[in-house]
Amino acid sequence: MSEEDQRPPERARRLPRAVRERQILDAAVQVFSRHGYHAASMDEISDVAGVSKPMIYTYLGSKEDLFGACIRREATRLLEAIQAGVQPDLPPDMQLWHGLRSFYRFVAEYRESWTVLHRQALTVGGTFAAEVTDMRVRAIQLVAALVVSAGTRKGVGEQAEFSGEGLSAALVGAAESLADWALDHPDISDGVLASWLMNLVWLGFNDLIEGEVWKPSE
Amino acid sequence: MSEEDQRPPERARRLPRAVRERQILDAAVQVFSRHGYHAASMDEISDVAGVSKPMIYTYLGSKEDLFGACIRREATRLLEAIQAGVQPDLPPDMQLWHGLRSFYRFVAEYRESWTVLHRQALTVGGTFAAEVTDMRVRAIQLVAALVVSAGTRKGVGEQAEFSGEGLSAALVGAAESLADWALDHPDISDGVLASWLMNLVWLGFNDLIEGEVWKPSE
DNA sequence: CTCCCTTGTTACTCGAGCGTAAGGCTACCG
DNA sequence: CGGTAGCCTTACGCTCGAGTAACAAGGGAG
Numbered sequence: 001m002s003e004e005d006q007r008p009p010e011r012a013r014r015l016p017r018a019v020r021e022r023q024i025l026d027a028a029v030q031v032f033s034r035h036g037y038h039a040a041s042m043d044e045i046s047d048v049a050g051v052s053k054p055m056i057y058t059y060l061g062s063k064e065d066l067f068g069a070c071i072r073r074e075a076t077r078l079l080e081a082i083q084a085g086v087q088p089d090l091p092p093d094m095q096l097w098h099g100l101r102s103f104y105r106f107v108a109e110y111r112e113s114w115t116v117l118h119r120q121a122l123t124v125g126g127t128f129a130a131e132v133t134d135m136r137v138r139a140i141q142l143v144a145a146l147v148v149s150a151g152t153r154k155g156v157g158e159q160a161e162f163s164g165e166g167l168s169a170a171l172v173g174a175a176e177s178l179a180d181w182a183l184d185h186p187d188i189s190d191g192v193l194a195s196w197l198m199n200l201v202w203l204g205f206n207d208l209i210e211g212e213v214w215k216p217s218e
Numbered sequence: 219m220s221e222e223d224q225r226p227p228e229r230a231r232r233l234p235r236a237v238r239e240r241q242i243l244d245a246a247v248q249v250f251s252r253h254g255y256h257a258a259s260m261d262e263i264s265d266v267a268g269v270s271k272p273m274i275y276t277y278l279g280s281k282e283d284l285f286g287a288c289i290r291r292e293a294t295r296l297l298e299a300i301q302a303g304v305q306p307d308l309p310p311d312m313q314l315w316h317g318l319r320s321f322y323r324f325v326a327e328y329r330e331s332w333t334v335l336h337r338q339a340l341t342v343g344g345t346f347a348a349e350v351t352d353m354r355v356r357a358i359q360l361v362a363a364l365v366v367s368a369g370t371r372k373g374v375g376e377q378a379e380f381s382g383e384g385l386s387a388a389l390v391g392a393a394e395s396l397a398d399w400a401l402d403h404p405d406i407s408d409g410v411l412a413s414w415l416m417n418l419v420w421l422g423f424n425d426l427i428e429g430e431v432w433k434p435s436e
Numbered sequence: 437c438t439c440c441c442t443t444g445t446t447a448c449t450c451g452a453g454c455g456t457a458a459g460g461c462t463a464c465c466g
Numbered sequence: 467c468g469g470t471a472g473c474c475t476t477a478c479g480c481t482c483g484a485g486t487a488a489c490a491a492g493g494g495a496g
Binding site: 231232259260261271272275280281 | 482483484485486487491492493
């Protein structure tokens with residue numbers, strides 16, 4: 001019954017800085033993942049965030065800074081999600097299994113985060129590409145450590161057909177590629193995806209054809 | 219001793235159209251592979267090609283047309299290179315082996331072509347992304363056919379842990395990822411790379427740890 | 437010699453989009 | 467109640483780069 005109440009101010013006004021920053025980052029991830037770094041415009045991001053453009057610049061800095069903030073936040077989320085699902089006292093194949101499941105759960109839930117990290121981050125030359133590449137290298141080395149530990153425990157040395165780093169790079173690529181494929185097949189669960197990959201890289205086609213199947217041992 | 223011969227016109231003038239188009243496409247692939255589609259400028263491409271900008275527009279059309287022409291030419295080259303190395307009457311693992319070797323030879327020789335196709339083409343939404351994706355899908359289906367033929371010959375049906383398409387997507391991703399890795403390790407030969415991948419996907423880690431090794435049977 | 441088609445260039449238009457100047461409004465504090 | 471600090475906007479400057487007119491010149495055909 002007061003004046004001006006005919007239009008309830010549904011548009012949230014005057015929010016604290018932390019909240020605005022979250023909104024902006026969410027919008028930025030969304031827009032960057034759709035168009036890529038260069039084709040994304042700050043105007044569209046501000047539009048999606050429901051905030052005017054200077055807010056972005058005062059809170060998050062330039063376009064490059066904003067992209068960096070996105071990358072760092074999403075990378076941290078991904079690593080935390082994977083580490084949350086891993087149990088370091090299990091045998092190597094079970095560690096791999098749990099890591100993969102966490103990974104596919106994350107990709108399914110935060111597909112835009114994944115797209116930004118995987119596809120878009122590399123197209124921007126400079127610091128961010130290096131950061132993302134570093135993260136990827138750490139993942140590869142982690143996998144390599146798993147594989148090598150499994151190998152040395154059985155007494156496998158460094159022979160011509162066995163290079164831990166190369167194989168791990170291939171494996172990580174396989175996991176990423178399967179993640180992309182899974183984006184177009186949302187009905188496949190993370191357990192099934194992880195199983196496929198375990199059967200591929202742990203058993204190989206040969207055993208698979210012979211009818212053998214890898215299963216989580218627990 | 220004639221007039222004006224102090225500066226021999228080393229700059230090649232007045233070449234036929236076909237030659238210019240090749241030069242322009244070469245330059246475009248180079249620049250696109252370095253900066254990506256959006257960050258690449260037509261001015262830089264014309265500079266690298268040693269031609270003025272309107273030539274590009276009269277010969278190859280808009281920036282998008284130019285990029286499409288690059289993608290098509292490089293994709294054709296890649297497919298031809300792979301098909302040249304394949305022999306359809308061999309057993310599936312040997313076909314895979316030969317295809318992989320051809321692939322890695324191509325990537326080593328035409329790394330810019332590979333970069334454009336793999337990294338940059340997907341960042342441009344629209345027709346080209348679809349084209350490249352189609353090519354990739356064809357590759358996956360081809361590999362899937364190989365694997366399934368190997369499987370059905372042995373009597374493996376469609377079971378929960380065995381999906382040809384998903385596995386092939388993973389395998390193709392592994393091959394691509396290993397190609398990227400190999401760009402930073404030029405001393406590794408295509409035969410070794412292909413061997414690693416064969417050992418990974420054909421035998422799997424388990425057999426590998428047990429000391430088994432896959433070798434080309436010929 | 438002259439026409440005209442192909443090859444080629446310089447120098448511009450114009451829009452998109454990053455970043456900012458300048459200022460308004462609200463709340464809290466003294 | 468006045469001031470000050472933080473939230474927020476409109477409206478603009480300015481650069482970069484896609485695409486284009488307008489013009490120039492070689493060279494073969496008749």
